[in-house]
Amino acid sequence: MTTPNIPNIPLQLAGRPTAGGFMVPWITARTPDGRYRFGAVDLDRQNRALTDGLCQICGAQLGARIVFAMRDSDLRLLVSPEPGMHPVCAAYSATACPMLAGRMGHYRTTSLAGQLADLGVLPQGDPASLRAGAPAEPWQLVWVTGYRPFTNPLTDQLAALLLPEQILRVRPIGTTSSPNAGTEAAPE
Template sequence: MSSDPVPPIPAWLADRPTVGGLVVPWTTPETQDGRHVFGSLHPRFRDALKRRLCGVCGNALTRPMVLLMRLSDLPLKATSEPALHPQCSRYTTLACPMVAGRRTHYRSTPVRLDSSMTHSADTGSRLGAPAEPWFAVWLNGYDVIELNGALAASYREIEPLRIRPINFTFSLSDLLR
């Protein structure tokens, strides 16, 4: 992580905790020994989805909002990742090594969690898997649905304002695998 670029922390996120110079998103869980488990979701992500709160800063969302989605999420038009303010989305696209495309693979071993925490439903399938391209889906709203036994933000019935690729580190053959 130390070799990754560390973008400046925007003023609106200055009160958030940090690790290695990066803001800890509001929906990132913290273990009892104080470790933040990046890449996992705190159970409060359900509140973020239902109450339309930003997954990074925890404040109420306004229009437009952004869903950051993996390529495999796009056909489903749904993700378990909470929506973000556009400015929080921009920070995430710079700060998160997975979203920014600076990691080629997901971690190969599961992170040690406290007994009160659980891994997301797709953790096992991502362990050691190649990273996927990420996209920013701009919306004026979303529906909360159940997807694979978990809550998710969906735009199945909502026309996106735009869908933009975030990282360009993937070739056409990567997208067709």
């Protein structure tokens, strides 16, 4: 396992909690003993962010430009299961998150639901654990002018629906073709 590069935390995020040198996103779940669990989300905060237009990273109100981190499969459907972000928050996430940055070539082999069940944390994002151990998909940052919260019929979870005319820019991020892809553990 390699040691992750820890990016500088932007000034706008300096007041947020940290774990292992990484800033903890606002929607990150906490275990009953108070530890943050990267890769798991607090369902109430995630839903609040989606319905109230809050940034998933800092929890503040989003502005006129919203950025979504989307897998290719989500982008094809124009549906994001995760809330949007401010541009600064998205830039930090694209370098700090090992999945977004392309430092993980595969999802964890143990389902997140299985990892969290004994801790009393409800996992979100992959309710059927379909991605456990699967190769990571390419990620894009998608700049938009708005979105519509809706219940995704494929997952029965709240998500963001993007309209083609709302999309301003799509930029690929990360790459899983680096020599160390898949060797870095996600921050715990």
